[in-house]
Structures are given as structure tokens and as C-alpha cells.
Amino acid sequence: MALTSYLIRLPSLCVLDLVGEDATAILHNLTTNQIKSLTAEGETRDGVETFITNVRGKCLGHVFAFAIENGFRLIGAPGISGETDGQRQSTAIAEHADRYTIREDATPMIRDEDFAAWVVLQSNDTSLSVADNSVQPTTKPTMTCYDGVDAYQLPWVPAGTMYLLPSGSEDHVDTIAAATGAAAISAETAEFAVGDEVLFHQHRIAAGFPWYGVDLTDAHLPQEADREKQTISFTKGCYLGQETVARLDALGQVQKKLVRWRLQGVSPSAKPSADDKLFAEDAAADSKPVGRITSVGEVNENGVGMAMGYARRSHFDAGSVMVGKVGDVSYTAEVLPPIVGESPE
Template identity: 65%
Template sequence: MPSSLSLIRLPALSIVDLVGADATAILHNLTTNDVKKLTNDSQPRLGLETFVTNVRGKCLGHVVVFAIENGYRMIGAPGVVATADNSGSTRQSQAIAEHADRYTIREDATPVIRDEELAAWMVIDGDDEPCQTTPPPSMTTQDDIDSYQLPWVKSGTLFLLPVETVADHPSLIAKRLGMEPESLTTADESDFHSHRVAAGFPWYGIDLTDAHLPQEADRETQTISFTKGCYLGQETVARLDALGQVQKKLVRWKLSELSAGTGPAADDKLSAVDAGEGAKPVGRITSVGRIDDQGEGLAMGYARRSHFEAGAKLAGNVGEVAYTAEVLPPVLGETPE
């Protein structure tokens, strides 16, 4: 295995299992992608990225779905969602579970929240460029550790293990990879988010909320099937596809001309280049990646329609330092059938 492998402990994720004889029908009716294509025949498991939409077509959840015995597992960020009566907020997993319950009448489908039962670890290969869809060559399959391939980073594997054995997890994961524990470099959550920004993956609760429409995340090719049939919120999603009229879109920016090692923060605003003082912002940063010693780096955020095409340049400031943010081409994925 390459020496660039790093091990990162993530905070408790949103993990919901939907189980029962009718789990496929219920999940099909609540998600934008064609979950019927999933099969439980690979290790580590390969998933399908999808949005969970409400009746208005807004993003109640953003998860990767995996087939499991007697149902499906939905894994996503530990983001929060506004409660149905707008009296507060709740965790993404809770919102999805309540949503599934609300639309299950006589069907056999039960949502089970697993957030607090499973500890989440990412093993990331910092040298690999393409989004990885197969396990590392030396990964063994002779044990029962749950591992998953997700598009969260360019190349990495998620491991979920019981929280009660957390002290043993690094050695168990190293064994799963055919390595010695000391061969894995320990990193922190900020490193994970730097890799995530490089891969262009939005984190629910940070880059994406229940106020957004699916197309605003600019991941149609990865998340939306326009041939799967009816689902909750489909009318809004289909109308936006036909009209092509989202007014803002999540983009990645290449940042340049910053001071070495310093960068913007979440919620900083960007303006059109050469815009006069007091001009209305046309971009808002939601996540910032690593900034190198040359003052270059990456960020994600929302750009207005006038400035969300690849190559569009915006301007920002960190203190007295002016910098440029150039929109990068989107990270492409497979188009759902």
C-alpha cells in the first residue's frame, strides 16, 4: 500500500437502515436515484448517491445508499434539518427516519437509526486522483468489518465498526488492509474536509441544506434518475430539468493570490471582478480546502447564474489581501439510467 494512506476518525455520521419486505418500494418513492439497481453482492460495498426529497422537491437528505440484508443502509453527513413544523432542527438521520415513517402506511418497511452504534473511520489515499470505485488491491475480504466505497473523497474507504470496540479499531482496520497499524498515518477531520473539497463533494449541513433544490448542488449525473418513475418531489425536479433555470449552483473555486497558509472562511462573500464598491455579491463560500505555501487552494460554495460556469472569475478579500476565485469544471460521475 502507498505510504500516503491516512486514517481519520469522523464524528458520528447519519446512518439509517430501512429494512423490511417493502423497503425497496418505500425508498424508491422517496429518493431521486434508482435504488432498485443496487445489489448486496460486493465487499467493500458499492453505493448509489441520492437525494431524499420532500413534497416540494427540497433536499431533506443527501446520502449514499447501500443494499444490505433485508433492506438498505443510508449513510450521510451529521448535518441538521429544520423540523417539519419549523420549531427547531433535527439530525439528518432523524429527519429521514421520520420522513420514511410518514410515507409508510401498510407497507413492511422500518427505519432504524444507527448513528450512535457505529464509529466511522476513513482511510484516504492522498496520492490517487480518480474517484475510486474498487477496493485497494491488497484489501482482504476474510473478515466481517463493514467497509464502503463512497464519492466523498477522490480515493478512500469508509469503515464502520461497533463503538464499544473503538480502541481496537485502528489495528482492526490495518489488518483489513493487510498492513501494520503503524503504517497508517493518523490525520484529523480537517484533513478529511480538505480531501472532500478536492473531490467536490458537498457535506450536508455545511454546503447543502433542506433549503436547497437538488439541481443547485450540481450533481445531477451522480444523483438523479430521470427515467426511474414517480417519487416524492419529482415534479419540481423534472420541471427544473426541463427549464434549466436554477439561479444559483454549488461550484468549486480555484483560489489564487492569497497570503501563504491563510484563506477565506465559510460564509465569506465573493464579488464580480472589477465590481465597484458596494456591489451585490455573486458568490458565497461554504467550505475551504487546503491553502498551500504559494497562496493557492480550493473552496466550494454557491455562485449566481451569471458566474457559475467553469472559468468565471470572482474576487474576494482576506483582510487587506485581495484574491481571485476561478470556477472549476464540475466533478463528473456516472449518469443514472
């Protein structure tokens, strides 16, 4: 089936540059993944997905790190919703880096408003609801540098590329079209269909990627996001919060975990919402919930859809089934297998 290329403008992302002679040492001390092997050489550069952890091992940030001249670029979700007065992810990470930089030469530079983020998303226009439990492939993060635009392959969606252009660029379609051809992305034409943020998040949920500030906050531990293989190096040496992360790895005792659910029996006109609770199939009326939804994807005309959220330990294995209710309509939520990731080791 032919693919359609959707061009989607994202809200300003977390874009933070950490620069200076000691940027590598500082970032190494604040992140869960191995960043010392990243280099700024070549037109295409590998990156890593990583958590910024605080002293308690909680997720202060969730970003991709790429080596740039004299430092690193961190890219991630904005970190807060438009209805929240809290800090953006970039501000929280910058203040965190400043707090642990004493005499070192490492300066965080918030670049959120310097760039416009566009995603060329590949879709075959079929339903994004899951028809089976097949595990989808993940994308290794890379950054490709062209004149006037940087292209990023990130596992945000099953198939697509994110472009950072200077804010205010009026020729973004021509620039992205040129980069699309150079990057040999599957779009064969410069003609893009118009997409929106809702479509982006439907594909993100299908890919099982957590959006910081929505599915993941500084209240969560790294292992609760179920992305250890993609984000945590257990051989890199000391970093802030390592003791907690290593202890959880040794004990294997997280009590909740982020999962993808296949929903069935949903009314397309009354979808579940973020923070809706899910219960065990045979739960009594006064039972505690065993799941909480954080993101809801597409629901098709047959009442089949996708969602992400946290399942309790008793129900976070693939195949576990729980039930929810919207109004008078009950539906089931089946836990899907996790996305297979590439180990940073």
C-alpha cells in the same frame, strides 16, 4: 511519489437502516436515484448516491444507499454542526420515512451511535491546492463486507476508504489493517499516519464533494449541488418531489450552483471563511455578490488554495473569475470544471 496512509476518525455519521418487506417501495418513493436494482448479494455490493427530497423537491437528505438483508443502509454526513440545535440528517430522514409509511412494512432504524467511522485516506503529501484545472476521477460507491467491518468506497475524497466498526471497538487499527490488505488498497503496511477531520475535509473539498449541513441543506434543490449524473434518475418513475426536479431538468433554470474554486492571492494567515461573499471582478462598490463560500480547503505558502460554494448563474461556468477580500487582502476565485460523474441510468 509515495503515498501516505492517514487513519482519520470521523464524528458519528448519518447511518440509517430502512428495513422491512416494503423497504424498497418506500425508499423508491422518497429518493431521486434508482434503488430497485440494488441487491444484498455478494461480498461486494454496488450502491448509489441519492437525494431524499421533500414534496417541494428540496434536499431533505443526501446519502449513499446500499442493499442489506431485509432492506437498505443509508450513509451520509451528520447533517448539522456542533453549534446547531437542528435535527441530524438521520433523524430528519427517519421522520420523513415514517410520515409516508402508512400500512407498509418499512421501519427506519437510526444507527448513528452503533458505529465508529474511520477513513484510511491516501495522500502523496503534496499541496491540496489546485495547480491546474484538471478534472479528477470519481469513485463508484461500493460496500464490501468483511468479518466485523464493512468497507465503503465513496467519492468523499480522491483516494480513500471508509470503515464502519462497532462503537467501542478497541482493536480498530488491527481490524482496519486486515481489511486494508484484503481490499487491496494502496497502503502496503499496517502503519498509519495520524490524520484529523481538517485533513479529511481538505481532501473532500479537493474532490468537490458536498457535505450535507455545510455545503448543502434542505434549502437547496438537487440540481443546485451540480451532481445530477451521480444522483438523479430521470427514468425511475414517480417519487416525492419529482415534478420539481423534472421541471428544472426541462427548463435548465437553476439560478445558483455549487462549484469548486481555485483561490489565488490569499494570505495563508488569513484564509477566507464560510459565508464569505465573492464579487464580479469589475463590480461596483455597492454591487450584489455573485458567490458565497461554504467550505475552505488548504491554502499553501504561495497563497493558492481551494474552496467550495455557490456561484450565481452569471458566474458558475468553469473559468469564471470573481474576487474576495479578507481584511485588506484581495484574492481571486476561479471556477474549476465539475467532477465528472457516472450516470445512474
